[in-house]
Amino acid sequence: MDIYQRYGPALMRKCTRMLGSVQDAEDIVQGLFVDLLRKGTTDVDLPYLYRASTNRCLNYLRDRRRRSRILETRSLTEDHRHRVDEPHVGRDLLDKLVDVLDGKSREILIYRFFDDMTQDEIADLTGYSRKTIGKKLGLIRQAVCELTNAEPSALQEGARP
Amino acid sequence: MTACQCTGAPVSWLALEQYRLGELPAGRQGEVERHLRECSECAAAADEIINDSIVLKPLPEIVPQPVVFRFPRRAKPVVAVVVPALAAVALAVVALSIFRTPETSVPAAAMSWKGGELAVSLVRERDGLVSHDPDGFLDGDRFRVEVTCPPGDRDVEVAVFQGDDVYFPLDPARLACGNGISVPGAMVLSGVDPAIVCVVVDDPPARSRLHRDGLSALPESAVCRVLTPLE
Numbered sequence: 001m002d003i004y005q006r007y008g009p010a011l012m013r014k015c016t017r018m019l020g021s022v023q024d025a026e027d028i029v030q031g032l033f034v035d036l037l038r039k040g041t042t043d044v045d046l047p048y049l050y051r052a053s054t055n056r057c058l059n060y061l062r063d064r065r066r067r068s069r070i071l072e073t074r075s076l077t078e079d080h081r082h083r084v085d086e087p088h089v090g091r092d093l094l095d096k097l098v099d100v101l102d103g104k105s106r107e108i109l110i111y112r113f114f115d116d117m118t119q120d121e122i123a124d125l126t127g128y129s130r131k132t133i134g135k136k137l138g139l140i141r142q143a144v145c146e147l148t149n150a151e152p153s154a155l156q157e158g159a160r161p
Numbered sequence: 162m163t164a165c166q167c168t169g170a171p172v173s174w175l176a177l178e179q180y181r182l183g184e185l186p187a188g189r190q191g192e193v194e195r196h197l198r199e200c201s202e203c204a205a206a207a208d209e210i211i212n213d214s215i216v217l218k219p220l221p222e223i224v225p226q227p228v229v230f231r232f233p234r235r236a237k238p239v240v241a242v243v244v245p246a247l248a249a250v251a252l253a254v255v256a257l258s259i260f261r262t263p264e265t266s267v268p269a270a271a272m273s274w275k276g277g278e279l280a281v282s283l284v285r286e287r288d289g290l291v292s293h294d295p296d297g298f299l300d301g302d303r304f305r306v307e308v309t310c311p312p313g314d315r316d317v318e319v320a321v322f323q324g325d326d327v328y329f330p331l332d333p334a335r336l337a338c339g340n341g342i343s344v345p346g347a348m349v350l351s352g353v354d355p356a357i358v359c360v361v362v363d364d365p366p367a368r369s370r371l372h373r374d375g376l377s378a379l380p381e382s383a384v385c386r387v388l389t390p391l392e
Contacts, residue, residue, distance in 0.1 A: 003285040009215040017174070028220060037223045039367050046184060050283075051177050055372050059328035063349065081209070083171040083202050099351060103326030117173040123176075 004033045007046055011018045012097045018057045018114055020091045047125050054110050061098050087144050089113040096147050097140070104128065105143075112137060115151045172196055172203045174210075181210055194285050218254065247336040280309040281360045281384045282341065297391040298350040305347050310338035317344055318365035320379075327371050338362075350388065357383040 008029055014024035030049045032052055036044065089097070089109070098106055107126065111117040117125070119133050127138075168365040170191045172180070172193050180193045197204045285295045296303070306319050315338045319331045332350035350356050357376070361383045370378045379385075 004217065004220060006182070008217045009213065010182075012215050012217070013178075013210065013213060014174065017224045030218065030220060030314075034223060035222060035368060037220070041367070041369075046179055047175065052369050052372070058326075059330070062328060062351070063330055083205060094200045100356075106326070116171050117175065118170045119349065120370075121173055121175070147192065 002063065003036070003039060003042055003049075005043060007049050008025060008033065009044060012047055014050060014115065015053055015057050018054075018091070018094070019060065024060065025057075028053060029157065031064060032056060050115070051107075051125060054107060055117075058106050084113065084116045086113055087141065087148070089144060093144065093147060097143055100143050100147075101140065104132070105139055108133055109138045109140050112140070169238070171200070172206075177203070177210055180207070183287075259308070264298070270305045278311055279362055279382060279384050281386055282307040282309075283358060283386055283388070286347075286367070288354070294386075295388070297389045299391050300351045300355065301349060303347045303349055304356065305359070306335070306344040306360060307341045308335070308338070308344060308362065309340045309342070309358055312338055314338070315363050316365065319344060320359045320361070320368075320371055320378055321348070322357040323350075323352055326376070327368075327375060329368060336380050353390055355390065356384050358388065359383050371382065377387045 011029045011032070012025050014023050015028050019025055032049070036042070097109060101109060106139065108122055111122045119130055122128065122133050123130050176185065176193060180190065185193060186245065197207055282294055284307060285292045285298065286303045287299065308317060316334055317334050317336050319329065321328050321330060331346045333346055334345050336342050336344065359379055361380060364380045364382060366378045
């Protein structure tokens with residue numbers, strides 16, 4: 001089985017969870033595999049592809065023209081399943097957060113709030129230190145709080161260390 | 162806020178996908194299996210994956226990478242090399258002192274300006290006003306990229322480095338090179354960090370490499386322009 005057939009569905013689910021649009025997820029996943037295969041890169045595993053697709057989705061969201069189109073079509077899909085003991089970050093809030101967070105924080109936000117990873121899993125995937133991840137999660141929770149006008153203490157209560 | 166019903170940490174989506182593919186390390190596979198028996202939330206998430214029937218669109222025909230093209234290096238008289246080099250170093254020092262932020266630094270090696278075989282020009286559009294080669298951007302400004310490159314059909318990639326992020330706002334293009342050729346599409350810049358807009362012709366590194374290694378992954382032939390956020 002080639003890497004597209006093997007890992008494509010997992011990445012489609014991941015990108016759809018982030019973007020809320022199957023069509024956009026399809027474009028990103030296809031683009032990723034086309035670039036990899038064009039370079040002759042086939043020796044990759046799912047964690048690597050997860051990270052690559054996260055960055056592509058974040059870049060996609062940063063393009064405002066696309067973002068407005070995504071927002072128009074978003075109502076057609078439900079928001080993602082929420083399992084972690086963290087404030088729920090829906091796709092609409094994600095749109096706002098990508099504007100105010102730095103690159104590392106954006107990436108950590110996705111792994112924690114959309115992919116439900118623990119801090120250890122994020123550290124394994126990204127190579128960032130636990131200290132950096134903890135610090136960035138603090139900034140993310142603060143930004144979520146500011147954007148939702150929630151009480152910081154309410155958000156902190158739900159936050160797992 | 163919806164509380165998780167898990168007794169411990171929920172199994173991440175990545176781990177659930179790896180579990181489905183049988184790609185988790187042996188010990189972890191059993192751990193996830195036990196967790197799924199006890200946690201209805203994670204079991205439902207796993208079922209979602211197992212029952213999801215995604216039909217992938219076939220990939221388009223993959224065009225092999227073009228032959229790597231490097232601009233020829235010409236021998237130049239010492240004065241012709243040293244004076245522009247000193248000027249470039251001075252410019253780079255000034256630019257770095259202005260644009261450096263705690264999280265952003267631009268390696269001088271990756272900076273270059275008009276004068277070589279490849280030149281890059283940025284055209285900014287703001288409220289209907291067009292400026293050529295501006296130094297800065299306001300949130301939401303639109304930019305077009307124009308390149309001057311040796312004649313012939315060439316692949317052009319535009320990468321924007323901002324903060325510790327790199328993104329590719331324009332689709333890779335194959336251009337009939339010449340003077341001041343527009344790269345198709347426009348990009349919008351936003352954010353509080355300086356944006357370094359880099360153009361690579363003919364020898365674009367893999368995007369994954371640019372994500373991993375940042376500016377240091379750019380080839381010597383890349384040309385970058387720095388735009389600073391305006392208040």
